[in-house]
Amino acid sequence: MRDQEYDRFGPWVIEISQNDPPPPLFLPYLTRSEEPLFSVKIPRTISRRDANPGMNLYDYLVTLYGKDIVILERVGDEVREHIFPYDEIHYLVLTEELLKGIVQLGLPDQIFNLPFNMTSATTMRYLTDLVRERYAAVEPAISVDAQEPGLEKGFSNHFDHLLAEQRVGGSSFRFLAGQPDTSIATHEANPFRKLIFGAADKTLMESMHFCDGRELKVISRGSTFKYRWQKSYRTDLYTVPVPNIMAIRTETDSSNSAITLLYIETRAGTRSYGFLSNNPTLETYLQLLEPLIQTPSPSSSLRGKQVAPAA
8 A cells, every 4th residue: 555645745735635635643633523714734844755654744734714723733743732713813924035934823822833845835825814814803903094105215126026016906005114225334323333334244124014904014034134144035024913013112223323123012022123213214104003102011021022933
């Protein structure tokens, strides 16, 4: 008898179907009669030559139902079952970098990182779209009817393409703010740090910020700065339902007064993004988000806690 699962095993995420049933390890946990919206099995990060017939070849079985998500996680030869409704997802991050990708689900008491090979990017993007349709209220929480600010020049070709994609199909997302790649040395007043930053080619990384009233969406490089010896092939799509934002706050970067760091805080963690302090889109961005701008107490566990995918 041939092992069908072994025969079809590879680095790709596979949608569950008659031809690709759930892995045997997870079968005892599949007791619900409800028809799932979507279900995928995510393989172990091993090469084909290291796999064997009869081996537990999948690390996760992720199943989306109408009101909740079930994640079955392989731990050795055991299974951990995680079940949570969509409204417990406080943010989502889709990271793509060369051949690797990660879907991160931020819950108040745990963070799920679901790794995937980029051959499965279309499948995982579809999974994140299904989650995003269900993890936020349908009605907008804030108004984004005002005219978009003028776009700054200087985005990379990749980000120009991503920005153009936001304009296709009548998207309801409005551009709120953007920060192109910028050399820090050109905005440093201290002569010594100007020399150091210039030699290291310290660069403020690009980001674009959008909102449709119900969800905030940020496309970035996954880090605030990079240096001459670093290459950046990463793209992060960070999305958060507007009501899940506990606070928006800004701070001047301690190493350069020309840089303002914007922090977006949720119960599941904090993300930060850098802007030039004189970026004209930053002021209008903060004005639009003013209803969300709060000051957490100094003892807030979110202050300083950065949460990002491990790529």
